[in-house]
Amino acid sequence: MKKSDIPIGKLIEISSNPKIILFSNGEKYFAISGICPHAKWPLELGTVNEKILTCGGHGWEFNISNGKCITNPGRDLKNYNISESKDEIIISD
Amino acid sequence: MFVKFLGQACTLIETKNERIIVDPWIVGPCNVNTWYTLRNKAATTKNIPTDVDYIYISHEHQDHFQEETLKEFNKKTPIYICKFPTDRFYNEIEKLGFKNIIELSSWKPEKLNEDLEITAIKNLDLMFEDSALLVKSKEGTIFCQTDCKMDFQSLKKLNAAKPDIGFFMYSVANWYPDAYNYSKEKHDEIAKKRKANKINGFVNYVNVIKPKYAVAYAGGPLFPHKSQLELNNPITGVFGCPDEPKKAWENSGNSGTEVLVMAADDEISIDGTHVKNNEPILSTNKMDALNELSIEVQEDLNKRWKDEGEASIKLPTKITDYFNKIISENPIARKHINMKVQLIAEGKNGGEFILDISKDKESGTYVTEGKTDDWNYYMKIPAHLVEKSVSEELLWETLFLSARWKGDRKPDQWNEHFINLLYDPDPTRISNIYKIYDKLH
Numbered sequence A: 001m002k003k004s005d006i007p008i009g010k011l012i013e014i015s016s017n018p019k020i021i022l023f024s025n026g027e028k029y030f031a032i033s034g035i036c037p038h039a040k041w042p043l044e045l046g047t048v049n050e051k052i053l054t055c056g057g058h059g060w061e062f063n064i065s066n067g068k069c070i071t072n073p074g075r076d077l078k079n080y081n082i083s084e085s086k087d088e089i090i091i092s093d
Numbered sequence B: 001m002f003v004k005f006l007g008q009a010c011t012l013i014e015t016k017n018e019r020i021i022v023d024p025w026i027v028g029p030c031n032v033n034t035w036y037t038l039r040n041k042a043a044t045t046k047n048i049p050t051d052v053d054y055i056y057i058s059h060e061h062q063d064h065f066q067e068e069t070l071k072e073f074n075k076k077t078p079i080y081i082c083k084f085p086t087d088r089f090y091n092e093i094e095k096l097g098f099k100n101i102i103e104l105s106s107w108k109p110e111k112l113n114e115d116l117e118i119t120a121i122k123n124l125d126l127m128f129e130d131s132a133l134l135v136k137s138k139e140g141t142i143f144c145q146t147d148c149k150m151d152f153q154s155l156k157k158l159n160a161a162k163p164d165i166g167f168f169m170y171s172v173a174n175w176y177p178d179a180y181n182y183s184k185e186k187h188d189e190i191a192k193k194r195k196a197n198k199i200n201g202f203v204n205y206v207n208v209i210k211p212k213y214a215v216a217y218a219g220g221p222l223f224p225h226k227s228q229l230e231l232n233n234p235i236t237g238v239f240g241c242p243d244e245p246k247k248a249w250e251n252s253g254n255s256g257t258e259v260l261v262m263a264a265d266d267e268i269s270i271d272g273t274h275v276k277n278n279e280p281i282l283s284t285n286k287m288d289a290l291n292e293l294s295i296e297v298q299e300d301l302n303k304r305w306k307d308e309g310e311a312s313i314k315l316p317t318k319i320t321d322y323f324n325k326i327i328s329e330n331p332i333a334r335k336h337i338n339m340k341v342q343l344i345a346e347g348k349n350g351g352e353f354i355l356d357i358s359k360d361k362e363s364g365t366y367v368t369e370g371k372t373d374d375w376n377y378y379m380k381i382p383a384h385l386v387e388k389s390v391s392e393e394l395l396w397e398t399l400f401l402s403a404r405w406k407g408d409r410k411p412d413q414w415n416e417h418f419i420n421l422l423y424d425p426d427p428t429r430i431s432n433i434y435k436i437y438d439k440l441h
Helices: B088-095 B152-160 B184-209 B243-252 B286-307 B315-328 B331-337 B383-390 B396-401 B416-423 B427-440
Strands: A012-016 A019-024 A029-033 A047-049 A052-054 A061-063 A079-084 A089-092 B002-005 B011-014 B019-022 B054-056 B079-082 B101-104 B110-113 B116-122 B131-137 B140-144 B165-169 B213-217 B258-260 B267-269 B339-346 B351-357 B367-369 B377-382 B406-409
Touching: B002 B165, B011 B140, B054 B116, B079 B088, B079 B116, B088 B101, B101 B116, B152 B184, B165 B184, B184 B243, B213 B243, B243 B258, B315 B331, B315 B339, B315 B351, B315 B367, B315 B383, B331 B416, B331 B427, B339 B383, B377 B383, B383 B396, B396 B416, B416 B427
Parallel strands: B019 B054, B054 B079, B079 B101, B140 B165, B165 B213, B213 B258, B339 B377
Antiparallel strands: A012 A019, A019 A029, A029 A079, A047 A052, A052 A061, A079 A089, B002 B011, B002 B267, B011 B019, B110 B116, B116 B131, B131 B140, B339 B351, B351 B367, B377 B406
């Protein structure tokens, strides 16, 4: 995926099956599964503050850098690997 | 067709020929004599519209299912509920003397007559039972979220149903962070964030379902007992007022829905006409309203607290037997809970108890009297309320919602497995849940 296509500070869906969302804070990229394990809300409707992703439905919080659920430990999101080249990023399982 | 809002999550939906009331909590306090609806003056039985054709109750929490209000209704009135995995809620309604209880499968419409159809919508949560309601007539469509935490797919289906009016929850209904031992600064920080998240959730629910009119309800209660007044603080408290979600909606840039603030006893017609019968309680006047209510009900509340009685001399034995039973019967829950709990039953005939719910504690007694510093969860609860819960007269959740206890956590995190065990320790229910849970996680 081209870095120039990735907005900064906005959660975007990059795959629908499996659902994966991507976030760039301008310095790093984060890719995690995009469905909240609580009530299946799409996580691109959420917000990110520092490294905390908050689901837009019921406020469950996740660490976007590793997918760990803060609100309810154990209900974690799948975390995807990201490798970077100059112009692109590659997301892998 | 119109809806009369009766406070908290109670709505009276009226067509030309029929009336259905949803989640009737109108009079008196709930949650162990603590919560009152957002009203300037406490409601009386005259405020209860008992001449209804049907009752729908979303779930068993007392701010939706309250005995003092329900006892005013004819016991032959049909009560509709959602079909849940267990019969516990059905049985609780039956205990109140109602003879005609009908369970509805989630998302399966039920025709009550030629012109009135209701659809119960169950939450997806494995552990906790709750539901929302869709009401359709030729005159229009009304959605009541109650305080059901809904899955996104259901929201999209509701959008397709094109509701004219939607009632949406905007506030937490929980004891976090109020019951826990935080510094004031930490408490206020958590409360502010929780309140903001919930209001953001309101905006997202409304934006996905997109009714023509959205009413912010199922909000925070008032705590008028003199020992709990601080819980009501509109700035530092976790419970909001309906002007806050309205403002958030207007600031969101979303469109297509008009968000309304309704006071208890106000009415809204299907075309959006809002008849104002009362002054709404807003973040700007909440403390004035609270102070007036607090004076009005204090004597009655004190009497109710006194009438709760005292713990019996048998309490230590009851605590030991109760926790030994529910822990030993549910080894799969114990493995997930994996913590030690310090329970202090405070007051006459109380005591200190250590509940060992560690995953490695395979056998022996799970309860010992005494104190430990090695706890993960700490609960200090009035002894007489502990006795009601271990005697299965009072749901632990209802007790927790009362905020009449103090807690602490090490580490400071939610343990849904512990709350789930207390919610309903029936081994069959617990076993069924973890068959699914362990596959998912």
